[in-house]
Amino acid sequence: MAVRSTAAPPTPWSRNLAEAQIHQTAFVHPFSNLIGDVHIGANVIVAPGTTIRADEGTPFYIGENTNIQDGVVIHGLEQGRVVGDDQNKYSVWVGKNTCITHMALIHGPAYVGDNSFIGFRSTVFNARVGAGCIVMMHALIQDVEIPAGKYIPSGAIITNQQQADRLPDVQDQDKDFAHHVVGINQALRAGYLCAADSKCIAPIRDENTKSYKGNGVTVLELERSSEVASNSLGAETIEQVRYLLEQGYKIGTEHVDQRRFRTGSWTSCQPIEPRSIGEAIAALESCVSDHSGEYVRLFGIDKDRRRVLESIIQRPDGDFKPASNFKAPASSHSNGSYSSNGNSNGSSSGKVNGETVEQIRQLLAGGYKIGMEHVDERRFRTGSWTSCKPIEATSINQVISGLEECIESHQGEYVRLIGIDTKAKRRVLETIIQRPNGQVASSGSKKSFTSSGTSGTATATATSNHLSTEVVDQLRQLLAGGYKISLEHVDERRFRTGSWTSTGQIQASSEREAIAAVEGHLGEYQGEYVRLIGIDPKAKRRVLETIIQRPNGQVATSSSQKSFTSNAPSATATATATATSTRLSTEVVDQLRQLLAGGSKISLEHVDQRRFRTGSWTSTGQIQASSEREAIAAVEGHLGEYQGEYVRLIGIDPKAKRRVLETIIQRP
Structure with missing residues (x-):
């Protein structure tokens, strides 16, 4: 096909005004930029938005059956050349049956061998990529020579030869993927050439016109019939697509092969922006066809860019049924086993x-x-x-x-x-x-959630059959003091290493809501340790840490009442200037008092009996306490966590960055 290309401009290093040499079977989109001495081989496809500029480094060679996808940039430095497979020197050489995907940058001097794949937004500069290599997304290859048949993972930065020599070999499924992409683009090339040829496209247009007019069938009827006539999509999937469109959601699809399915490394397909359900089904069928032998999933996207209704619609064995039976909500009121009266108590x-x-x-x-x-x-x-x-x-x-x-x-x-x-x-x-x-x-006890509306029977104090009165009191004090509340959980194996996982902040404006949320989390993490956290949002520090559940299912309580108090004013407050503890000795309390008075940092370390002999202590982290009472509460909490182990108290001078105190305060 006739393609418009631009001659290289006259420059100090080249004044020959060379133009591109394009094979007649190649397709170069009119919206691509082709400048200078570029050789385009047979059956090559150059997509729109591509820039191939041989105006500085020159010449370029692109081998047969290669596809250059949208947004690719190919350019070269004035100095530096690579030796192509024909033993001539080039600024950029791209072999045959190669795929350069969207937004990739090939900057000469560069060599890309036959049957290679360069992934999205990857960069190859001053490097040789051997034949049969697969470079995944967002990779950088610079100043190295990649041996043939190597696999470069997404995000890799390969800038020295030692890295290049240690790369893994390409697997068979990776080769199949690259060949699949090349095959799809060859079909696109043939389609583009046909669309530009009036002799080729005219019979197809006539056939479509006849099918639209035959038997008085309208376009709308064809769209409706296509909803149920689809051979590759099940009725449930079509129903789900219709529901998403009716609700104003956007439609997205993702695919993944069997190897990456277990790691959840899904890849997005081309976005679907249909004007009708017929177009949506056609686009969905195309995606399913393009990724046959892989998992494909469908999902909706709401206005807040959140996913809704995510379901797998194809599996590698060719099964097109979704993972779950989808039923769109009926437009009329359901009579079911409930009364249709909206005011029914249910x-x-x-x-x-x-x-x-x-x-x-x-x-x-x-x-x-x-x-x-x-x-x-x-x-x-x-x-x-x-x-x-x-x-x-x-x-x-x-x-x-x-x-x-x-x-x-x-x-x-x-x-x-x-x-x-x-x-x-x-x-x-x-x-x-x-x-x-x-x-x-069922939680075993009635949830204490109540709405914020007024109630004649509501009481000022919330109770819980699942939480101890001590924990309820702590929740009440945290809320009264304006502290944030969260929970952390850990299984028995990770408990000894202190690898706690946060459940996120509990958003509660009342004591009842806080109790309901805590009970809900305890139900979720049965068989694990769960601890309650109180956080001062202004000072950005923890004011409370206490375990409220243990793996045996027992809701834990400390051997002594926690000495946590909120900063909220109280008419009945009886706090004294000196904090006391029934669990810590007076000697330890005095040491804590002296450390706080001296401005020293406080932390704890623990170790089990086996590691005690080797001195392999593990830190619990710094204790954030601004008062003696908070420090005692935090230390008591840690002693409760590490029962049966050695625990020692550490005092650290923050200015000199040295320890001023080390003393064991608990033994097995």
């Missing part, structure tokens, strides 16, 4: 127990939004919850119907109910309502 069913129904009723009465999340057993420990379909309902019956639908769709998984304060943009309730064994979960 009743419990086989899937939703009475306790959950009561929580839903309280959330709706308080004007809160209701959401749901699910997670499988493997991801439960990492807290990687996935949102279910949003519930936009004000009737308790509609909410229960949506809740049962989520539970049914995610059998064998954890499902939790979420209460959301839309004004404050925070969660007021999180409680698990289903576990993998199929049992609808």
Whole structure:
């Protein structure tokens, strides 16, 4: 095809005004920039937005069947050349059957061998990439020679030869992926050439016109029929696409091969921006076809750029059924097993127990939004919850119907109910309502969540059957003092190394909400240690650390009352100037007092009996305390955590950066 290229401008190093040599079977898009002495081989495709400038370093060579994708830049320095496969010197040599993907930069002197793949936004400068190499995304290759058949992972920076020599070999699935991309682009090249040829495109247009007019079938009817006539997409997937479009969501897709599926390394497909459901289905079928033999998943994107309704629609074995049965909400009121009256009090069913129904009723009465999340057993420990379909309902019956639908769709998984304060943009309730064994979960005691609305029977003091009175008092004091509250959990194996994981801050404006949130987390992390954290937001330090649950299921209490007090004023305060402790000896208390008075930093170290002989102590971190009372509380908390171990008190002079005190305060 006739392609417009530009001659190289006259420069001090070149005045020959060389132009590109383009094979007649190659396709160079009119929106690409082709300047100077560039050799384009047979069946090459140069996509729009590509810049190939042989106006400084020259010449360039691009071998047959190679594709240069959108946004690629190829340029070269005036000095420096590489020897091509034809034994001539070039500023840039790109071999045959090679793929240079979106936004990649090839800057000469550079050599890219046959059957190679250069990933998105990767850079090759003053380097040789051997034949059959696969360079993944965002990699830098500079001043090295990559041996043939090597795999360069995403984000790699290869700038010395030792790194290049240690690279792993390409796997068969990586080769298949590169060949697949080249094949797709060859089909695109043929399509572009056909579109530019009136003889080739005319029969296709005539055929489409006949099919649109035949038997009086309209375009709209064709779109509707395509929804159910699709051979590669199931009816459930089409229903999900329709629902996403009706709700105004954008549609996205991702794919991953079997090797990377276990690590969750999904790659985004081309964005789908349809004007109709027919276009969306066509784009989805194209994505599924392009990534046959891989996992493909569909998801919706809301206005806040959050994902909704994420589901796998293709698996490597060719199964196109989604991972869960999707049912779009009916437009009419459901009569089901509940009354259609929106003011009905609702009743419990086989899937939703009475306790959950009561929580839903309280959330709706308080004007809160209701959401749901699910997670499988493997991801439960990492807290990687996935949102279910949003519930936009004000009737308790509609909410229960949506809740049962989520539970049914995610059998064998954890499902939790979420209460959301839309004004404050925070969660007021999180409680698990289903576990993998199929049992609808119950905390064992009634949740103490109540809405913020007024109630004639509400009392000033919240109680809990699951938390000890000591923990409830600590929560009350933290809230009264304006402190932030959070929890941390750890399993038995990581407990000894102190590798705690935060559950995030608890957003609670009342004592009842705080108790409900803490009980919910204790239910989630049964069989683990859970500790309560109080944080002073102004000083950005912890004022309380205490374990409230242990792996045996017992809600832990310390042997002595924690000496935590809030800064809130109290008419009945009886605090004295001198703090006391029933767990620490008077000698240790005096040492803490002296360290604080001297401006020294305080920390603790612990060690078990086996490592005690080798002196392998482990630090618990610095104790952030501004008063003697806070220091005693923190030390007592750590002694409770490390029962059965040696614990020693450390005093550090921050100016001299040396220890001023080391003394063992607990023995096994």
